[in-house]
Amino acid sequence: MEAFSLLMHGFVVLLTWKTLALMLVGLVLGIFVGVLPGLGGPNGVAILLPLTFSMDPTSAIVMLSCIYWGALFGGAITSILFNIPGEAWSVATTFDGYPMAQQGKAAEALTAAFTSSFIGSLFAVLLITFLAPSIASFALKFGPPEFFAVYMLTFCSFVGLGREAKHKTIISMAFGLLIAGIGMDTVSGTLRMTFGSNDLLRGVNFLVAVIGLFGISEILLTMEERLALRGHAARISLRVVWSVWRDLPKYWATLLRSSIIGSWLGITPGGAIAASFMGYNLAKRFSKDK
Amino acid sequence: MAKSDIEIIVEDPTAPEADSPPVTTTRVVEVASLLVLLALSVMLGFDNWRTGISWASDGPQAGYFPFYLSVILVAACLYGLGREVVKRTEPSDTFVTRAQLRRVMQVFVPTLLFVLGVEWLGLYVASFLLVAGFMWWIGRIALWKSLLTSFIFALLMFLTFQVAFDVIMPKGPLEAAFGF
Numbered sequence A: 001m002e003a004f005s006l007l008m009h010g011f012v013v014l015l016t017w018k019t020l021a022l023m024l025v026g027l028v029l030g031i032f033v034g035v036l037p038g039l040g041g042p043n044g045v046a047i048l049l050p051l052t053f054s055m056d057p058t059s060a061i062v063m064l065s066c067i068y069w070g071a072l073f074g075g076a077i078t079s080i081l082f083n084i085p086g087e088a089w090s091v092a093t094t095f096d097g098y099p100m101a102q103q104g105k106a107a108e109a110l111t112a113a114f115t116s117s118f119i120g121s122l123f124a125v126l127l128i129t130f131l132a133p134s135i136a137s138f139a140l141k142f143g144p145p146e147f148f149a150v151y152m153l154t155f156c157s158f159v160g161l162g163r164e165a166k167h168k169t170i171i172s173m174a175f176g177l178l179i180a181g182i183g184m185d186t187v188s189g190t191l192r193m194t195f196g197s198n199d200l201l202r203g204v205n206f207l208v209a210v211i212g213l214f215g216i217s218e219i220l221l222t223m224e225e226r227l228a229l230r231g232h233a234a235r236i237s238l239r240v241v242w243s244v245w246r247d248l249p250k251y252w253a254t255l256l257r258s259s260i261i262g263s264w265l266g267i268t269p270g271g272a273i274a275a276s277f278m279g280y281n282l283a284k285r286f287s288k289d290k
Numbered sequence B: 001m002a003k004s005d006i007e008i009i010v011e012d013p014t015a016p017e018a019d020s021p022p023v024t025t026t027r028v029v030e031v032a033s034l035l036v037l038l039a040l041s042v043m044l045g046f047d048n049w050r051t052g053i054s055w056a057s058d059g060p061q062a063g064y065f066p067f068y069l070s071v072i073l074v075a076a077c078l079y080g081l082g083r084e085v086v087k088r089t090e091p092s093d094t095f096v097t098r099a100q101l102r103r104v105m106q107v108f109v110p111t112l113l114f115v116l117g118v119e120w121l122g123l124y125v126a127s128f129l130l131v132a133g134f135m136w137w138i139g140r141i142a143l144w145k146s147l148l149t150s151f152i153f154a155l156l157m158f159l160t161f162q163v164a165f166d167v168i169m170p171k172g173p174l175e176a177a178f179g180f
Helices: A002-014 A017-035 A041-052 A057-082 A088-102 A106-140 A144-161 A166-181 A206-224 A238-267 A271-286 B026-051 B064-086 B098-121 B123-138 B143-164 B173-177
Strands: A229-232 B007-010 B022-025 B094-097
Touching (some): A002 A017, A017 A041, A017 A057, A041 A057, A041 A206, A057 A106, A088 A271, A144 A166, A166 B026, A206 B098, A238 A271, B022 B098, B026 B094, B094 B098, B098 B123, B123 B143
Antiparallel strands (some): A229 B007
16 A cells, blocks of 8 residues: 555645646647657657756656657647657557548547547556556666666567568667767776767767657658648537547446556557557457447 | 538648659668768777777776677678678669659758857857748748747747756857857
8 A cells, every 4th residue: 555655645746736837838838749740759858858957856757748648649639630640659549530530520539539548548657656666676686687688688579570671670779889889988987989089978969869860850751751731620629528438438448458458568668559559459359340 | 519520731832743753762872871881880890999899807898899789780781781782683662752852952951051050150040040041941931020930939949048947058159249
């Protein structure tokens, strides 16, 4: 029960006007970022990170996680209304979401999307709260050999499970690790791969690498394509939200199944993309009306 | 009431034409990037070898781990190049057409100039020029609107980062003239 009281303590910390206001700001910013094509949760968090520089840690975490959640919901908006998934894991949302919008049921689809992602995240948070102590005590036993083994397994699964040509995956990983190795060696303090440059002493900043490799390349890729949009307007009213919420308990099995899949693939290196497709496929298989 | 029978249609008048002639094939780009990576990994591998790749009394020397990474990178690049040589008779996809390349360059060249501009003019002046230039030259928006919007944008960025949050960004002569 200690975990439960800690969870409640967390809610006490959160339920102040200041944090609630920060949540609102974070969610609105996140939805903006998520709706913009080519910018998703991680990019949004990276871009808006400077906003939190002068905040205390709790407010900063609240703000950043709200930006992330807002961006996820923003991704669902474009998937359902425009058939454009902002991120790879909202592709599964377009399969049924866009047809629903075409039938004039966009508001229902949006309500179902945000309610079910709320239920899924609540499930994951509860799971983490109650399992974290045992995971933490397990994690404390981890030493360098175990960490090496875990990373080895992860990198091998990238090579084995990735759909790209295997040598390209190996090139990307080796290149990334090499970039991370630039600068001062943390063990011996020797400089490596700096070629006498003072700017490279501290290595290559992770944010710089991520924004350069993903952000800018995504923008350039978008420019290559036709930017024409074809979408549907939607208006959400409380009545639609209520009617969807009345129907949702009927789908408790789908919600539970998808929550379990998501939590399991979140713990293992499978990740959100695999989980979203797996959840969709299982829901389709168990569904009575196909 | 849910009312979603209104359709929103946004056309893209400057979209690249579909029948534009191809500039290069995927194979050429792939071989070129493999060669660049190969040269880079040989260079980094040499530097790590110079730093020391053996095992000292207190553990691996600084170049030990990156050296073997460079070896892996060289091997993977050679494998990729060999694969392209074997498949050289098969036709390759178009990597980019001329119209697409023009559109990408319209964004890429100003971005590059922006990065150079940050060095000389500072972030705020450079982003003022970037936003104004984009709106006026590519977006074909009236000059005064472009200048006004980008001025407000740059000013807001300055107030957010410099004044409110004390985040140090690259600054140039203009900020120095105002005493920042």
